[in-house]
Amino acid sequence: EWEQAAAAYKKAMDMTTQSWERNEVSTELVKIYAQLGQIDTAIDLYKTLSRSGLSGMSINWSGPTGFQIYFAGDKARESLINTYRNQGKLDDLLTYFETQGGETAEDSTRLEITAEIHRTRGDYAKAAESYQALGKVQPGNIRSFYYAAAAFNKNSEQELAQTILNEGEAALSADIQWNQDMWRLTALGSICLEGELYNPAIKFIEDAIMHAGRYGGGGHERQQLYNMLAQSYIGMERYEEAMNAYQELENTAQDDGMRQIARDGMRRAYRAGNLHEKMVAERTQAVENNPEDPDALFALAQTYEWNDMHDKAIAAYERANQLNPDSTVILAPLAKLYTETAPEKAKVLYKHLIELADEPSDRFQKWWLLIEVYKKLGELDTAVAELRDFAGPATEEFEREAALRLLWGIYEDEKQKGERVAVFKELASQIGENATVYELLGDAYKAVENQEKASVAYTQWVEFRQKEIDRGGRNWDYYSLAEQLLRKEIMPEKALEFAKRVTQTHPNPHYDALLGEAYLLNEQYEEAEKSFKRALTNPDNPFDTTTIWPHLKRASKNVKDEGRFIELMEVLTGTVLLDATERMHANLVLSTFYHERNQAEEAERYMRKSGVVPEGAWWILGPFDNAGGVGYNRAYIPEDAVEINKTAAYEGTDGKIGWEQRADETLDGIVDLAPIFGFGNLNPVLGDMEQPNPQLDTVLAYAWTTVNAPDERQARIWISAHNPAKVWSNGEEVSKINQDQQPMSDNQHTVPVTLQAGENSILVKLCGRRWGWKLQLWLTDVDGFPFEDLEYINSPTIQQSVEE
Known part of the structure; x- marks a missing residue:
């Protein structure tokens, strides 16, 4: 295959005169020559490029x-x-x-x-x-x-x-x-x-x-x-x-x-920088010099807010609002402060902000915040009534969908699930031909385990959604529809039909991975293999290939022919050139596959091959205060320690706290701190409309593990986190994840460390971020290959987890 690829790229080189295209093709040829062991040819081509x-x-x-x-x-x-x-x-x-x-x-x-x-x-x-x-x-x-x-x-x-x-x-x-x-x-x-x-x-x-x-x-x-x-x-x-x-x-x-x-x-x-006194003095003077200047008042209010002087901040924002009424820049932080101190006033302001918002997405975000205020006031009935009105047939499509999804999420309590079915049945009859209301009606029936009526509602949803996509001429929307079907684990034949449509007209590796998953769930293993190989080997892949593996992982839980699935994974890992991150994900797919089938020994083996620190190996301590990022450089514990006192008590945001071992039921090495500390998960029903949780911006936690190495060796710590973090190895700070890096897909940070013979400690300080609070860490040799002879001390085995 590599020889064929080389021939194809040489032909492509002859067919273009564009310098950037020739450079891209030459770069791929360098990789192929290296794969073939033709190092002299690869080096000569590299010299030409350089x-x-x-x-x-x-x-x-x-x-x-x-x-x-x-x-x-x-x-x-x-x-x-x-x-x-x-x-x-x-x-x-x-x-x-x-x-x-x-x-x-x-x-x-x-x-x-x-x-x-x-x-x-x-x-x-x-x-x-x-x-x-x-x-x-x-x-x-x-x-x-x-x-x-x-x-x-x-x-x-x-x-x-x-x-x-x-x-x-x-x-x-x-x-x-x-x-x-x-x-x-x-x-x-x-x-x-x-x-x-x-x-x-x-x-x-x-x-x-x-x-x-x-x-x-x-x-x-x-x-x-x-x-x-x-x-x-x-x-x-x-x-x-x-x-x-x-x-x-x-x-x-x-x-x-x-x-x-x-x-x-x-x-x-x-x-x-301890700038409070200086900036308050400067900005107070600016207000005294120009008492009718709303910008000066806004700047002073901001300074008070940063120092948690909320009463003074509110007074300054209110005065700025009097001078410059209806400014969303002023009203938004004022409403946020009112949420804690005067929720009735916050309710009024958020309704006004909804009226002022020009963009539907902005109105939706304010609606989400308003619902949080209603919850605080215990006025959910009012929220339901207003959302039902807002979701009526006269509302524009985007805002109706937003209102429906917010309404679905209000009924979180187990006792309210029956009421949710009744509400969405009524809305379906009122609104008529609307895909979203039938999708959510199907979800409501599924939540009360009425599969027959859920199937009827879902069929109606898919029919209406197809009409919407065809009317809009947005064929790529079939990708989202196929993804939703696979995520809900319903209608695999329809998911395959839609995945085929989108890959035929908009081919790219991400769509190929979805198509591969759909083929797997329809037991078409040869076609699935072709799709996943295309996804992993396409040189023009604009996506991070780590987004491809979740499709295999999700499919691994429901494939019927276990032997064919193992053969597929052997082909992908044996014939496709995988980097360190991809190898880790491939092994986690297999670990999940065996874990779902209660084959603990095999699941454990592939977990070791992945190099990932198991969830159960972590001791967790938190949450601590990180409002305004104040905790990032504040040591709440001895951060350079090589041991922890598991019986010690610390002062956290919610009172006394101590070290605890916590893990979820998944087998992916991801420690999700948000639900551990009671912040809840993102609502999957909202999909792309899901709103962040600003509370997560105000907290941080520590995670600690101890790993035993049979000998001294050079290693690399890989940390996948979208959040600000610091890492210590054996008491030495070895990595900082910058606080100001914009979140990206599957961020990996890697740092070299020396593992000593015997016990080695790893401490991670992980700050929350409004979109999540997750940690995944793995250990490899210097070139990204996992060690299979490391032992995590006090970590329960997968067998123990299965038994529990």
């Missing part, structure tokens, strides 16, 4: 700093290294290059690749040495100076880092292309920020912002740059400047997620 000039630059909106900027040869080098890493042959690649000749111009390829291998392995001493040598061989390779300085800094060799920075500055001053280009300056700023070289990071990012105007204003670029700038100022403990950068971020933010990051960042910087 000399291809400006046409090789591309930008991905991802990575620790929000940008991932690739220059000529970067993607090919990454593919080459990852291919050998995924085969477990990275040392062979190192040996190949380290046996080459002396440091001549022809050796830049060797130095680039060996430096990156050492850097990604966390061997900063060797990385610094290689990057330093590369700078001497190629004085025009500006990035090599800053990669070397960052590696020296990471290796606690600050004097050498400064020396290399001086050399880099001299090289940069002579290169106009680099010192006046936004993307190149951003790339250098990213290297310095990740390497904790904050002073040069600040300079590069400020220069990049200055040049961003040359790209038509660069709104999206600017918001990421201001976020990076704020992080750099935080690193330097220059908190006022950090606040200014966050303010600029809020001004330029193009989505609510980034605006929230800006607001949280301002509050965090305000508290970390």
